[in-house]
Amino acid sequence: MSQASVSPGVRIHPSAVVEPGAKLAAGVQVGAFCYIGDEVEVGENTVFGPHCSVHGPTRIGRDNRFAGHCAVGGDPQDKKYRGERVELEIGDRNLFREFCTINRGTGGGGGVTRIGNDNWLLAYTHVAHDCQVGDHCVFSNNATLAGHVTVGDHVILSGFAGIHQFCRIGAHAFVGMGAFVNGDVPPFVMVAQEGYGRPRGINSEGLKRRGFDAGRIAAIKRAYRALYVAGGSMEDARARLAELAEGSEDVRALLEFIDSGERPLLR
Structure with a gap:
């Protein structure tokens, strides 16, 4: 293993690789065949399942859970990216299920991708470069954010929903299964699939x-x-x-x- 900064109580599987510049707080668990890169900071009691990779610069808060095969903090998927220093910030108590992918920002887009607190990102969800995600959101399987998307608090994206780059999703909005969103969705609004998604009332059940x-x-x-x-x-x-x-x-x-x-x- 390496000379990473490892606090007491950290558990690292013998097959995992932790680079020297990583910092792991107390209670962190790193599963089999994981990779934790340079300039990765992980808060207390965060757990990585097997085969996760985390590239820096990335800061992850406390009490997060990453299921197997998550790919976190990778380079932005943007042809304009030229290797400039860009970052990913993740808050506390988030759940990331299998095969989630989350990219760092771009130099021309603010430089930072951010995910807040208490979110659930289910299997195969994708958060692209420079996205800003609030708190208490649920992204169902295969929901995808293109670059520069802003998502407010308490938003639900159903399975296979796709959000076009630079769009904003207001707080408490609900995007239905398979809907493709290519414009801003106001707070509280429900969007249903119909080619590109179209508004279909407000998210009254969620608000209740x-x-x-x-x-x-x-x-x-x-x-x-x-x-x-x-x-x-x-x-x-x-x-x-x-x-x-x-x-x-x-x-x-x-x-x-x-x-x-x-x-x-x-x-």
Whole structure:
């Protein structure tokens, strides 16, 4: 093995390789045939199953779980990448199932890919360079983020969902199985497969599970109708949302999301 910085209580399988520049905090477990590279920092009690690879510069928080064959911190899959120093940051208490792939950032895209806390990324999910993922998200099997995607908190991506580069997915949104998203998805909105994904109401069941009361959900439904059902122009929808936002912080957040985007809204 190497002269990595290894705290007490770390368990490393004899077949694993840990490079000298790695730092492993107390309670970390490294499974059979893993590779932990230079400039990788791992927080307390994080566990790597067999055949995982982690390349640096990467910082991983505490209490994460990586199932077998995860590939973490690899070079960005971008032809413009020329070997510049770019990073990956992962928070705490995340679960990454088999064959997850997560790339570092690019020099032209901010330089850092970030994943927050308490997320579940299931088998074969992919997070590309410069993505920013919030907290409490669930990515089902084979869900894929292209580069520069921003995902808010409490987002669910169903199996085989694909998100186009530079898109934003607002907090509490739900993207259905197999939907391909090529525009920004506002907070609270559900997207269903129909060629490219199309909005299909709000994620009311998910909001109920997270403690949203009937009044908050009703306000969000009114905002959705103004944006997607009323049939007016985008300017008309913004004007109506501005009225609704006066009495609802959730609608105000939705309106701020719309006004801050660079890509067209998914409609």
